Amino acid sequence: xxxxxxxxxxxxxxxxxxxxxxxxxxxxxxxxxxxxxxxxxxxxxxxxxxxxxxxxxxxxxxxxxxxxxxxxxxxxxxxxxxxxxxxxxxxxxxxxxxxxxxxxxxxxxxxxxxxxxxxxxxxxxxxxxxxxxxxxxxxxxxxxxxxxxxxxxxxxxxxxxxxxxxxxxxxxxxxxxxxxxxxxxxxxxxxxxxxxxxxxxxxxxxxxxxxxxxxxxxxxxxxxxxxxxxxxxxxxxxxxxxxxxxxxxxxxxxxxxxxxxxxxxxxxxxxxxxxxxxxxxxxxxxxxxxxxxxxxxxxxxxxxxxxxxxxxxxxxxxxxxxxxxxxxxxxxxxxxxxxxxxxxxxxxxxxxxxxxxxxxxxxxxx
Numbered sequence: 001x002x003x004x005x006x007x008x009x010x011x012x013x014x015x016x017x018x019x020x021x022x023x024x025x026x027x028x029x030x031x032x033x034x035x036x037x038x039x040x041x042x043x044x045x046x047x048x049x050x051x052x053x054x055x056x057x058x059x060x061x062x063x064x065x066x067x068x069x070x071x072x073x074x075x076x077x078x079x080x081x082x083x084x085x086x087x088x089x090x091x092x093x094x095x096x097x098x099x100x101x102x103x104x105x106x107x108x109x110x111x112x113x114x115x116x117x118x119x120x121x122x123x124x125x126x127x128x129x130x131x132x133x134x135x136x137x138x139x140x141x142x143x144x145x146x147x148x149x150x151x152x153x154x155x156x157x158x159x160x161x162x163x164x165x166x167x168x169x170x171x172x173x174x175x176x177x178x179x180x181x182x183x184x185x186x187x188x189x190x191x192x193x194x195x196x197x198x199x200x201x202x203x204x205x206x207x208x209x210x211x212x213x214x215x216x217x218x219x220x221x222x223x224x225x226x227x228x229x230x231x232x233x234x235x236x237x238x239x240x241x242x243x244x245x246x247x248x249x250x251x252x253x254x255x256x257x258x259x260x261x262x263x264x265x266x267x268x269x270x271x272x273x274x275x276x277x278x279x280x281x282x283x284x285x286x287x288x289x290x291x292x293x294x295x296x297x298x299x300x301x302x303x304x305x306x307x308x309x310x311x312x313x314x315x316x317x318x319x320x321x322x323x324x325x326x327x328x329x330x331x332x333x334x335x336x337x338x339x340x341x342x343x344x345x346x347x348x349x350x351x352x353x354x355x356x357x358x359x360x361x362x363x364x365x366x
Contacts, residue, residue: 009102011038039359098140111170122173185279199253199285204351211351213358226352240314249292253323256339285324302345
């Protein structure tokens with residue numbers, strides 16, 4: 001029997017790529033997602049890409065209708081994993097060997113403007129998930145954490161032992177959830193938990209069929225770049241060109257989303273191979289820093305498109321340089337990123353060229 005994994009937020013960018021890799025590795029996967037910042041089309045395409053393994057994929061949209069909120073330009077019912085009754089129904093359908101937890105809000109700027117929504121959704125949603133998991137005897141969790149928990153590090157590269165100091169509500173929700181996970185493992189040693197701290201995921205599946213398609217204005221660099229490349233935006237704003245870096249722009253550790261997905265497979269395999277796993281934390285990055293301008297040059301080369309730049313001031317809260325030490329993941333998970341920025345940009349452009357409006361149709365003219 002194939003091991004069965006529940007993936008929350010599995011219709012999203014990282015989630016969909018991870019679900020595909022899980023299927024190809026022989027896992028049976030159940031996805032729950034609210035489709036707040038994702039598309040069911042991604043799930044459908046994952047099933048197609050998985051070929052004969054696509055039959056091992058099921059999807060549930062989890063909906064809670066108990067609160068009415070305004071978020072961005074949208075007003076409506078909030079959909080999320082806080083609906084304990086809906087989660088109970090999902091767990092009643094299957095016995096899960098593990099859960100990968102991606103579901104959550106992730107826009108740093110929005111979290112500063114609307115912190116209560118982030119604390120309510122990310123933290124309460126996770127607590128609800130953990131309660132339902134415990135009630136059904138499923139105590140293996142891979143949690144989608146973030147390098148934002150390091151804040152503005154003084155010493156680089158960031159190791160898993162680096163000081164933790166999240167600088168915004170989004171990052172603080174990740175840090176709080178990490179602490180909750182450590183606490184429940186301390187209270188009950190049956191819990192096996194992997195806390196995976198992502199650096200900067202970019203790229204897309206080489207097929208060009210699934211990729212990043214954020215709703216509204218993107219919060220990350222590469223979705224903005226691809227929107228300029230396909231003509232949806234006229235220019236790209238570069239926030240800060242006076243940093244103490246090689247070209248004055250910020251430096252980040254960009255990691256191909258397929259490498260990141262494979263990191264989750266490695267974490268799951270560790271659960272089933274090592275009975276001594278407790279609550280462990282791993283950085284998932286390349287261990288290399290790349291500046292914004294270096295990334296632009298690589299994308300222009302891959303796409304053949306010129307990206308017009310507009311230099312803007314630094315954004316409050318942005319770190320100057322942030323990149324990972326990945327020795328622990330390489331040693332303990334036998335995982336290492338395979339792809340460089342050339343492949344990241346190649347696959348990002350392939351996705352954008354085939355899907356200039358993402359999973360959606362172009363907006364109708366006014």
